[in-house]
Amino acid sequence: MISSIAELISDRIGAMPAGERRAAQTLIANYPLTGLKTVAEFSTAAGVSSPTILRFVARLGFQNYPEFQSALQDELAAQLQSPASRTLNPASPGGGAVSPMLEATLDNMRETFRHLSDKQLADIAATLAERRGKTFLIGGRFTDPLARYMAAHLAIIQPDVYHLAGQESIWRDRLIDMGKRDVLVIFDIRRYQESLLRFAEKAHDRGVQIVLFTDQWLSPIARFARHVIAGRTAVPSAWDSSAALFVVAETLIGAVTRQLEAAGAKRIRDLESLR
Amino acid sequence: MISSIAELISDRIGAMPAGERRAAQTLIANYPLTGLKTVAEFSTAAGVSSPTILRFVARLGFQNYPEFQSALQDELAAQLQSPASRTLNPASPGGGAVSPMLEATLDNMRETFRHLSDKQLADIAATLAERRGKTFLIGGRFTDPLARYMAAHLAIIQPDVYHLAGQESIWRDRLIDMGKRDVLVIFDIRRYQESLLRFAEKAHDRGVQIVLFTDQWLSPIARFARHVIAGRTAVPSAWDSSAALFVVAETLIGAVTRQLEAAGAKRIRDLESLR
DNA sequence: CAAAATACGTAACATAAGATACAGCGCTCC
DNA sequence: GGAGCGCTGTATCTTATGTTACGTATTTTG
The missing domain is CATH 1.10.10.10 (Winged helix-like DNA-binding domain superfamily/Winged helix DNA-binding domain)
Incomplete structure (x- = not known):
């Protein structure tokens, strides 16, 4: 009907x-x-x-x-x-495979943020904003796009932001540039990747501050991380969902941008003038 | 006032x-x-x-x-x-600068899916699943990670899935491989990129089926698209949010996976055995 | 109470809107 | 590769919408 x-x-x-x-x-x-x-x-x-x-x-x-x-x-x-009955696309009862997916995703986000205090987020944002060295971002097989997304934004509002891509050997060698003033953002959800764990450990040994985005079961990297963000990933699908982590990433991007407002505004103007 | x-x-x-x-x-x-x-x-x-x-x-x-x-x-x-922020009272207990962002994002998702019927999603999933040629994915400055994310999943359940990266000249040359049996997935939100528009037009000229992820103001590429997904992007931040599009992408990945269950299962087993 | 001023509606007008006819083009199917 | 069909845009026409002018009614004020 x-x-x-x-x-x-x-x-x-x-x-x-x-x-x-x-x-x-x-x-x-x-x-x-x-x-x-x-x-x-x-x-x-x-x-x-x-x-x-x-x-x-x-x-x-x-x-x-x-x-x-x-x-x-x-x-x-x-x-x-009747504002309540704003059902343009009525929640198909039982039928559509879409609604459950969306509902689960929304739940995941609420749940993720429920376990994430404003203070935690502010701390992480501060870590990313006030770092005196460089920021590196890296992700796993499915989460690397999230690292890229975050890097694309952060690189605009502050200098020395690098996304680590390509083969393991390539970014492993970049460890040499990393020190205790630097921040490393890692995305790692199940199935956790050995290579990332090795990398995180070595970075940690060098004193790098690690911010970890992972799922609720916590990647082993959590052991080395200064900050851990645990997002819900379960959805009625064959795949896990990274949507909650994505939203956290966006939130952090926004928070860092706000903190760097003064410095960032000038930088953005400079960038605009380069075009 | x-x-x-x-x-x-x-x-x-x-x-x-x-x-x-x-x-x-x-x-x-x-x-x-x-x-x-x-x-x-x-x-x-x-x-x-x-x-x-x-x-x-x-x-x-x-x-x-x-x-x-x-x-x-x-x-x-x-x-x-912004239905909720007007009709409901925005005084959520969280209070901090985080809640408005999350609320807006959740609103965006609900709103995006409200304008997106199950049938539409099923149609798009069918386009992606039943294509007899290849699938190409590409995105803009900030949305390219979404293209990568989607490509990473689709490439596992079906062959001939390619993410177009790098310089414009590189993917422009790949037009030569594209024909009417192929599908091109494009992510383009404001500010819309000229290069993507040019690329989309040429692909369309060659008969490629285009699936477009864009914002509610519709990228000019909509003109050439077979399917258009318009996601909400407005959030209280200096940046636009791609979260809603991300969730749509995940939903589609799930739907395609389901449609390819039989064929895909075998493929996944084969992949496992390769490790 | 009378005169003026204001408000309101009828009717004619101009304009912009929706509808239609037709021709060109691309596409599909023999 | 050719014929037919269907889709799309340009140009034209028609409708109806917004606008204005003017006369009447109503209210206000001296």
């Missing part, structure tokens, strides 16, 4: 020609506002011509554009009256 | 003549829907004439009726984008 226009669209979007699909995608992207504007505005927003928009609404079963708009308005009216 | 039109109205309603006051009351009664309709509908709803409506909006300081409607729509857009 189809109750909302958004459902109707996602139901038929597969059977639409390219132009109308673009209209549909644009509408869904910020639903339902685009549909309340004029045909001309809608068409330019979607990058198609006006007739395509009209054909699009015709395909949805509406006689004309105003009728389509009225339907959207009615839907909006119903939504605004 | 006056931030919403509703406030503006209740501020000046005392100094209005009877007819315009009725217009004001009618608008407030089911705000802001009446204001989005035509002048004629508004006037009959309020039981006054059209000119009275126009005088009413003029008194509020708008030059003309469309300008008034645009203002209402903008306001509505702002509301719809």
